Amino acid sequence: MRFLVLGGTVFLSRAVAVEAAARGHEVSVAARGASGPVPDGVRHVVLDRAEEIPADLAAQEFDAVVDVARTPSWVARAVAAWPRAHWTFVSTINVYADETTPGGTPATLPLVDAQPEDVDLGRHPEAYGPMKVACEQLVRDGAERAFVVRPGLIVGPGDPTGRFTYWPARLADVEPGEPVLAGGDPSDTVQVIDVRDLAAWIVTAAETGLTGDLDGVGPATALGALLAEASAGLGVEPRWTWASDAALEVHDVAPWMGPRSLPLWLPRPAYDGMLAHDWSPSRDAGLAARPIAETGRDTLEWLRATPDAVVTGLTREQEREVLDSLA
Ligand SMILES: NC(=O)c1ccc[n+]([C@@H]2O[C@H](COP(=O)([O-])OP(=O)(O)OC[C@H]3O[C@@H](n4cnc5c(N)ncnc54)[C@H](OP(=O)(O)O)[C@@H]3O)[C@@H](O)[C@H]2O)c1
Structure with a gap:
């Protein structure tokens, strides 16, 4: 399959590119090239998502797109460019309005209100979850097949946040x-999820055409x-x-x-609820946790x-x- 990873040079999106390439897929990563090295065996397309997608890139066909963006306009432009690909949008559990109820799933937890306009997260970090809600909806509305994955705490080698580390x-x-x-x-x-397990699931989701909304979490x-x-x-x-x-x-x-x-x-x-989701819907959909x-x-x-x-x-x-x- 032809994979386009929007990102691909840091932690999760990099792990997705590495996993897809290891499985023999043709992988392109689109990023500025500012945050980290491009994985071996992967094509680098220079892209600044604050700008329009160049016509020669938009004209290329991909079977699967994986996007980790936080900014609605970036997602809107990308979905408009590749609506027929299988889309995985990497969201977050910060989309949930309820952080106290244990055992929640995407089917039971309410969402915060969407923030459809771009906001500078450096100045307004509280807009992270609301902008992800808006990004999710852009993908569901614009892509023929949309998989929305909402990770909790992602851990493991390459973690730029240093939390589990x-x-x-x-x-x-x-x-x-x-x-x-x-x-x-x-x-x-x-509740944590190893970055490599999440990446493997995302690649499998593209291979099998998985759609719907699921949490990217391991067992509580x-x-x-x-x-x-x-x-x-x-x-x-x-x-x-x-x-x-x-x-x-x-x-x-x-x-x-x-x-x-x-x-x-x-x-x-x-x-009490933030790191205590019921991971069984994700496990049943193929997520494995080491x-x-x-x-x-x-x-x-x-x-x-x-x-x-x-x-x-x-x-x-x-x-x-x-x-x-x-x-
Ligand atoms: N870490 C956690 O525990 C956690 C928890 C819940 C959800 N999440 C979600 O998981 C995902 C993590 O993704 P990630 O690890 O790959 O890190 P990320 O920080 O979300 O994305 C980094 C990638 O985006 C690219 N990028 C940044 N600005 C860009 C621009 N202007 N134009 C083009 N590309 C740009 C970077 O490359 P360049 O800088 O080279 O352009 C890099 O490849 C995110 O969606 C995050 O919201 C994370």
Whole structure:
């Protein structure tokens, strides 16, 4: 098949291009060439999506298009250029208005209102979910066959956000019995998907002509179990020290990501549903999720080979401050 990946030089869209090429498809990636290297065996088409699609590119036929954009006008132009291809639009679980109800699926969760005009996400990050809602609808309206996939937290080698990467980085050199800070309660539910599993599903979706709206999430798991599995995969045995939401807030620890944050920690009950979707509709539609132990090991290997990789979260000193206060 002839694949066009709009993006293709970073994390998920790159993994899709790599997977499609590995399966013997003819793959083109269309990007400016600013964010990262083009995968081997893939054709690079220079495209700035802030501008019109050049006529010679629009005239080319593709069997499958995969788009990761956040900006409605970019998606509108691309769907108009290739309406007959199988379209995969990579959206996000941030399209959902309900982040508290566990067990949600695309069939049960309400959406936020669409933001159909382009908004600068640097200045208005809250427009991310609403613009994705608008992009999804442009694809459903404009493409003959549309697959909308809404990922939750994507993890694994190549992650530019450094969120899950915090954990393999933190656990890499833990001494037996060394205290390691975890946030919230071990029974809090979390959910991740390995970038390679999501990419494989997206390529299969194009091959089989899958359509409809599905979440790109792995099985919901207790945070304590996920961290235990990740540490077992790295062959380490930390002494987990759990700080409650209140204790972390007192120490100005931020949830989720960023400076002084504890990745994978989300305050409850406000975020009880965000990483607790029912993944069975996606699993039944072919999504497979590898063990977190493997994702953790491979992420650490990538991190060690990539000195400029981003890792977000607490520094060791900041972690020590919180641990000392709990002792
Ligand atoms: N990470 C997560 O946990 C998470 C969770 C939920 C959903 N998602 C969704 O998953 C997708 C992730 O996609 P991704 O990993 O491939 O990263 P991305 O940051 O969404 O996309 C990066 C790609 O877009 C290209 N690009 C950026 N600006 C461009 C422009 N003006 N013209 C042409 N191409 C442009 C980049 O290449 P150039 O810069 O070289 O042009 C690069 O190839 C996104 O749809 C995101 O919303 C992610």
